[in-house]
Amino acid sequence: MNNEAVLEVRHLKKYFVKSAGILSTLLREQRKYVAAVEDVSFSINKGEIFCVAGESGCGKTTLGKTILKLLQPDDGQIIFQGQDITRLERDNMRMLRPKVQMIFQDPYESLDPRARIYDSIAEPLMVNHLVKDENEKHNKVIQTLQLAGLTPVENYLYKYPHNLSGGERQRVGIATALVLDPEFIVADEPTSMLDVSVQANLLNLLRKLRREKNLTYLFITHDLSVAYAFSDWLAIMYLGKFVEVGPTAEVIMSPIHPYTKALISVVPGINLSKNIKPIVLPGETPNPENVPAGCRFHPRCYCKEERCTKEEPIMTEFTPHHYAACFVLEKMKLKENGK
């Protein structure tokens, strides 16, 4: 691994217009905005896997799509391979498109049900004018199917998505992303709907591709055991913001933020966490339409103090590269210094 940043995200913000009721439209109330991504900063070096984890609704998908400019960012900067792409218009994005790809959670949604597998995979090649002739196209499709583990390829080429199992369909999703030889992939919960044996095979495939093609991933999941097995860096997201980020093993083995600890404690399975008492948080990821004052996690926090309801903690480095946004850090630092 070298230290060349493939992606740098600085103070990224993405707002959505609040779904306005008829009444407020009639009254011509001012549009209200909700922040799905609120001031997120991080960078990923070449060949690394950066994982973003958190409950559903915390903004993971919005973050992934905004980084790839599938959604237009509202503020902040996205720098891809040294180039600021935040304000790139559609025409200029075309240069970038083949290099960045997204793998979606639900392979049903991302594949055209009426297109044969061959055509689904060949289409991006055509759109981006990346092949000279039919022959080259054919070869590239075959090569990609093999890469995605869909072998023998003859069994797949002329099938439709509904003829395939969930795992096979997700491999086709991966193949459509890989066919353009991308350098950076956002994988949005790619295995969350699959059997564990299929998940293991797919994660292994993504790892192999990283090794062989030096791919860089932003990997989104809600399951920290997957993050632990798979990623180099781990960011925990809550209500649009990162609350903890660091080297994956460190975040899992020495979590700082109470939210991270809770997520770790409810990971499914047994041998892994026999001695951890589950911390089941009450309520749900709050709605970004009304973000609590102070620390945004405080209404569900099991160790909050007066201060947490008023003041928002900022991201602070505790050990090298391991950051968290919680006042508990100050106490940990004091203890550390007292030693």
Place this chain on the structure above:
Amino acid sequence: MLFDIKDLQVEYTVRDSVARAVNKVTLNLAGGESLGLAGESGCGKTTLGNAILRILPEGGQIRGGSINLNGVDLVKLSEEKMRQVRWKEISMVFQGAMNSFDPTMNIENQIAEAILIHQRDTSKETALERARELLPLCGINPLLGKSYPHELSGGMKQRGCIAMALALQPKLLIADEITTALDVMTQAQIFTLLRDMKRKFNLSMIVISHDLAVLAKNCDRLAIMYAGHIVEIGTIQDIFDHPRHPYVKGLLFCIPNFAGGREIIPAIKGAPPSLLAPPQGCPFHPRCPIAIPKCKTAAPQLLPVNTNNHSVACYRKDYKDVIWK
């Protein structure tokens, strides 16, 4: 409550071929006990659940065996008598139910509707009253009763489904993939709710999931299905600490865990067999690294390996070496 299933066979007839989706399944369940039922998609879990309630879709039929509830064989009951069992004795949260609410009806009305369907002599008012009692019991703020499905989160909708299934105070609840589409924190909340219900009402449960890991912390015993067969059944400790079937050993390898070496081991390759043309002998033998000639000719029976009801269907259950890596 006493519940046991013996040699249950369920088949689907598709055009001229027959798929045996549940094959000689035998299991038992005590009052207040929860049994996890795990296995890859397509192995017959939902079919088993539907067969217990005798609500198999068209083409599906029970072809043999018995389902005993307190000494009564449900397979032999008339449809009329079976209606007295459904929802009142045994109920089910269906796979994907949280996404099949009627979008035009609020949640408390839908729960009331479910009560009316299964208990026809109830008045509308009583049903609605009961629905409103159920909401807080299932962790739904009563104010949310007037909400429409699209206004509720996945977790809340699933709680609504559970409320519906528990409306007539059944003794046995079958929960089919109830946490599959939910994030881990919501999963933990839903299982906390089920555990509460189990304790409060001495409810027995069959919890179905394709993900064996989610069952580990939330059931007393675990049965693993493969291609219509139960291949291993035992306590959580039996299955996780002393698995005997090569398929179960392989599945455990596939589950990422904090104690492991941060690896993902794709132990089991390939896919389960088609139930329309299953292999001869043990259904797992084509994917099994330690199969012997016998495995290819006759299917092994589910036999006890110790006295605590830990049983396995494998000729090579005493094989000790690591078989997957």
